[in-house]
Amino acid sequence: MNSTDSPTDAPTVLGWAPGRVNLIGDHTDYMGGLVMPMAIQFRTVIAGHRGGGAIKLTSGAVPGGLDVDLPVTDAAATEPRWGRHVAAVAQLLGTVEGLRGHIESDIPLGAGLSSSAAVSVAAALALDAPGDAIDIARLCQRAEQLATGVPCGVMDQMAVLAARRDHALLLDCSTMQVEHVPLPASASWWVVHSGQERELASSQYAQRRADCEVAERLVGPLPSAELADIEAIDDPRIRARARHVRSECRRVRDFAEALRAGDLPSAGRLMDASHDSLRDDFEVSSPALERVVGMLRGTPGVYGARLTGAGFGGCVVALCEPTVRLDGWQVTASDGALAGDRR
């Protein structure tokens, strides 16, 4: 009997990745803009053995295991759905050597905390994907697009790979340059679920991205476009989308400054402004998100609150005084999967 036949043996491969929350900078990554997520304490772990001609994973988080033959040719058709993220990574890597093991996760599903990016990154590491954090992030971004059909950006994958404990990750998605911004010890971060799953996210997301691409053809790269050129765009919808991307990138920069200066009231105001722009110019909020944001803004000790991630449901992130307690998850800035690694 070889090691692949005995999944109860101590695992010989391990891939893990955390979830993430985006503090500010949404719907900017796919237009080459700035984002500022942090990895959080929840994580997904894949442990097992290499060998055989299939990927077989049991799961403690959701019923149903993954059993897919290699090489994978149609990851998007894989069942169960979470297995598509693993299968897509294997398809893009051209993996032929199998993996047998187990997957565990405590990242809340469907909340916009990048549970799927964590699955693909954990799978990429377990399948020994080559390259550095940027190479693996790009691979997993393509895997996400293949698995879901959503033309996502690269923020989530970079956050769960390259983030650093006690820091937020300032990422310029045009150059892929990363800066680790220390988080003030007096800042407390909460994530509150709106109660709404993000079902409409995929088709709406693609439409928003297409709107931005129309704007880019008119005025050039949106993060650095002239405001006068944006205000001259005829179509009010396209104009508003472009205005959001440009203003959001400026808010990310100012937010990083405010955090470096320990100025939490200013950081909170920038989060509020970001939310308002996502609601009014980008139209990705929802009544459920508005209720939570309104409630949080009326709570003493909350500096600012905004929807986080793609929108259309999911979660709100709030910057709070340390004494505040909310009905949600208090999250801490954790290491990404390759945080301390110079590969």
Ligand code: GLA
């Ligand atoms: C999702 C995508 C990211 C990013 C956000 C919105 O999380 O996966 O690439 O576009 O939405 O900021």
